[in-house]
Amino acid sequence: MALLQISEPGMSTAPHEHRLAAGIDLGTTNSLVATVRSGDATTLADQKGVHLLPSVVRYQADGVITVGQAAKVAEIDDLQNTIGSAKRLLGRGVSDLKTLAGQLPYQFADTEAAVPKIRTIAGDISAIEVSAEILKTLKIRAEASLGGDLKGVVITVPAYFDDAQRQATKDAARLAGLKVYRLLNEPTAAAVAYGLDQGEALDEKIIAVYDLGGGTFDISILRLNRGVFEVLATGGDSALGGDDFDHAIAEWIVQQVDQSTAHTPKQLREILVEARRVKEALSHTDVVAVTVGHWQGSFSNEQFMPLVANLVKKTLFACRRALRDADIDKDEVADVVMVGGSTRMPVIRERVGDFFNNPPLVNIDPDKVVAIGAALQADVLAGNKPDTEMLLLDVIPLSLGLEMYGGLVEKIIARNTTIPISRAQEFTTFKDSQTAMTVHVLQGERETVEENRSLAKFALHDIPPMVAGAARIKVTFQVDADGLLNVMAEEKTTGVKSSIAVKPSYGLTDAEIETMIKDSMLNAKADRETRKLREQQVEADRTLAALDAALACDGEVLLSTEEQHTLQRARDALVASKQLDTAEVIKTAIKTMEAAAEFYVARRMDSNIRTAMAGQSINKFKD
Amino acid sequence: MPVTLTEVAAERVRSFLANRGKGVGLRLGIKTHGCSGMAYVMEFADEVDEYDSVFKSHGVTLLVDPKSLVYLEGTEMDFTKEGLNEGFKFSNPNESGSCGCGESFTV
Numbered sequence: 001m002a003l004l005q006i007s008e009p010g011m012s013t014a015p016h017e018h019r020l021a022a023g024i025d026l027g028t029t030n031s032l033v034a035t036v037r038s039g040d041a042t043t044l045a046d047q048k049g050v051h052l053l054p055s056v057v058r059y060q061a062d063g064v065i066t067v068g069q070a071a072k073v074a075e076i077d078d079l080q081n082t083i084g085s086a087k088r089l090l091g092r093g094v095s096d097l098k099t100l101a102g103q104l105p106y107q108f109a110d111t112e113a114a115v116p117k118i119r120t121i122a123g124d125i126s127a128i129e130v131s132a133e134i135l136k137t138l139k140i141r142a143e144a145s146l147g148g149d150l151k152g153v154v155i156t157v158p159a160y161f162d163d164a165q166r167q168a169t170k171d172a173a174r175l176a177g178l179k180v181y182r183l184l185n186e187p188t189a190a191a192v193a194y195g196l197d198q199g200e201a202l203d204e205k206i207i208a209v210y211d212l213g214g215g216t217f218d219i220s221i222l223r224l225n226r227g228v229f230e231v232l233a234t235g236g237d238s239a240l241g242g243d244d245f246d247h248a249i250a251e252w253i254v255q256q257v258d259q260s261t262a263h264t265p266k267q268l269r270e271i272l273v274e275a276r277r278v279k280e281a282l283s284h285t286d287v288v289a290v291t292v293g294h295w296q297g298s299f300s301n302e303q304f305m306p307l308v309a310n311l312v313k314k315t316l317f318a319c320r321r322a323l324r325d326a327d328i329d330k331d332e333v334a335d336v337v338m339v340g341g342s343t344r345m346p347v348i349r350e351r352v353g354d355f356f357n358n359p360p361l362v363n364i365d366p367d368k369v370v371a372i373g374a375a376l377q378a379d380v381l382a383g384n385k386p387d388t389e390m391l392l393l394d395v396i397p398l399s400l401g402l403e404m405y406g407g408l409v410e411k412i413i414a415r416n417t418t419i420p421i422s423r424a425q426e427f428t429t430f431k432d433s434q435t436a437m438t439v440h441v442l443q444g445e446r447e448t449v450e451e452n453r454s455l456a457k458f459a460l461h462d463i464p465p466m467v468a469g470a471a472r473i474k475v476t477f478q479v480d481a482d483g484l485l486n487v488m489a490e491e492k493t494t495g496v497k498s499s500i501a502v503k504p505s506y507g508l509t510d511a512e513i514e515t516m517i518k519d520s521m522l523n524a525k526a527d528r529e530t531r532k533l534r535e536q537q538v539e540a541d542r543t544l545a546a547l548d549a550a551l552a553c554d555g556e557v558l559l560s561t562e563e564q565h566t567l568q569r570a571r572d573a574l575v576a577s578k579q580l581d582t583a584e585v586i587k588t589a590i591k592t593m594e595a596a597a598e599f600y601v602a603r604r605m606d607s608n609i610r611t612a613m614a615g616q617s618i619n620k621f622k623d
Numbered sequence: 624m625p626v627t628l629t630e631v632a633a634e635r636v637r638s639f640l641a642n643r644g645k646g647v648g649l650r651l652g653i654k655t656h657g658c659s660g661m662a663y664v665m666e667f668a669d670e671v672d673e674y675d676s677v678f679k680s681h682g683v684t685l686l687v688d689p690k691s692l693v694y695l696e697g698t699e700m701d702f703t704k705e706g707l708n709e710g711f712k713f714s715n716p717n718e719s720g721s722c723g724c725g726e727s728f729t730v
């Protein structure tokens with residue numbers, strides 16, 4: 001007999017069509033999976049009743065892969081084959097290893113591939129594969145707990161994760177057989193868990209998320225505007241966490257205990273374990289008894305405060321900097337959300353509350369709050385909530401870009417970017433003395449203008465006449481929470497501006513969007529060829545324009561009739577090659593013409609230098 | 624014959640309702656599809672409909688529409704755990720057969 005859950009009014013599912021969804025907090029040290037059952041978001045435990053899954057994977061020679069606590073226990077004895085910080089490597093390239101390798105105890109394989117691989121007894125393993133094992137374990141746990149297959153999941157990532165790191169996280173999920181509804185920023189998930197997105201007021205508000213984990217500290221400043229979260233700034237310290245607070249207590253214990261004898265590593269480890277216990281106990285009581293060997297003493301929150309004042313100060317300094325980056329005054333912060341087990345310490349809560357003049361939100365278990373937020377979001381995305389409660393977090397359905405010379409499209413904002421978003425890029429003029437520029441805004445995934453959808457066109461006039469490539473024109477694409485696109489172009493030296501507003505998704509159905517994406521997949525190869533061809537055609541135009549300009553200037557003076565004919569023939573050959581639809585042919589013709597014109601270029605340079613020197617010597621004589 | 628909850632089930636429903644923050648009770652019903660004829664429906668209720676039968680069981684208000692009631696009379700609902708899975712279970716005296724999964728049944 002299947003076990004049933006309570007649905008929202010009118011949202012019951014047919015038998016065997018349950019919309020099972022889960023939220024996953026894929027952490028550096030621990031991971032969690034959570035789900036919504038009968039309207040209640042909870043994290044899911046394993047058979048032993050343990051919720052936290054250590055993010056550790058061990059590979060053995062016989063192909064056996066162990067995940068979680070069992071792997072963590074083996075870590076000390078089998079360091080090379082037990083991988084514990086895969087998240088730090090996710091989406092990183094081989095070139096990033098130099099900075100990271102020092103912190104990680106693994107042997108990296110010499111590989112040609114762009115993705116670094118860790119050499120284990122079971123073969124070379126990438127961070128994506130390690131993360132996939134963790135996700136698989138959580139998938140199995142969730143499906144056993146829900147009594148069916150997961151339809152989709154929401155996985156959280158740090159707000160500072162770049163596109164490569166986000167893509168790697170998605171790849172790991174696909175490898176684990178999970179459908180990802182969406183990646184969600186960890187601080188946003190925490191804010192969602194507290195229902196901060198569900199408020200009555202539509203006015204925007206600022207939320208600070210203070211995340212102090214075991215080994216890392218992150219502060220994020222978010223802006224919530226009509227259900228849409230925007231990350232204004234992030235900051236923190238990747239080497240500051242709860243462990244540092246343990247060490248502070250451990251040092252105090254070492255000072256109290258008889259100092260006449262040196263401590264053995266074993267004793268030091270015992271002291272550290274006791275320090276950790278004392279720290280955790282101080283979250284519930286003010287004074288704790290301390291026992292190390294024969295020594296006994298007591299330790300209070302009052303003693304703890306000054307010991308860790310500097311550590312707390314460091315985190316608050318990062319908060320201040322993030323606020324400054326976001327250009328936000330700390331009194332503007334409406335809510336402060338606490339994330340990470342270390343925020344259970346009363347000293348942290350007190351000081352953070354004092355800093356923001358606002359008591360932080362602490363009702364939800366800080367270890368679980370991110371997973372719970374992800375579960376709530378997954379429940380909505382799976383379709384278990386009525387539409388009225390739908391979150392407005394949204395993404396751009398198709399890439400937005402600009403027409404470049406030669407009919408190619410330069411993408412400014414990639415598809416699936418969450419809105420609101422603002423991206424800018426600098427462009428320049430193609431021709432000498434060009435005084436105007438047409439800005440053609442396009443939508444789609446293909447490489448050429450014809451294959452994309454034209455959204456708007458406007459011109460930027462009054463660019464001061466300059467040589468080609470000297471003007472600096474900044475084009476900014478800005479999509480607000482409603483999907484409204486604003487494009488602004490500005491010539492930087494004069495400040496001349498022009499702009500236009502468009503609604504990019506207007507008139508496009510889901511099916512059309514899907515077709516456009518599918519076409520870009522099907523035509524990927526042809527598009528690449530077209531792009532190559534167009535690039536060479538543009539290059540040919542540029543070379544021809546340069547030659548024509550030079551000939552008009554001093555061709556008659558510097559070249560004999562015979563030489564002019566030679567260049568003309570090379571020029572004609574290049575013009576003819578442009579008509580052929582082969583990038584390679586045009587490329588060769590450009591090379592041939594450049595070779596033919598080499599002597600002319602050299603002669604022009606000589607002539608220019610002569611003129612310049614002549615001018616100078618006259619000046620000297622005048623002086 | 625009333626529709627009832629076991630004490631354990633009532634406690635869970637109360638806690639889920641409190642967690643949701645709104646709602647007048649729990650609606651139980653029948654949908655006529657599924658692999659074996661009919662399927663149970665269990666939803667939070669935000670209002671009582673005109674023709675609903677209203678039952679009280681361990682402090683929980685249960686609402687059943689008249690079409691469903693003929694198939695649910697005498698049903699008791701329990702809350703159980705099976706391995707990692709947990710949820711509600713119906714024991715319905717009208718049920719004469721169910722599909723293997725237990726999500727749908729015939730009378």
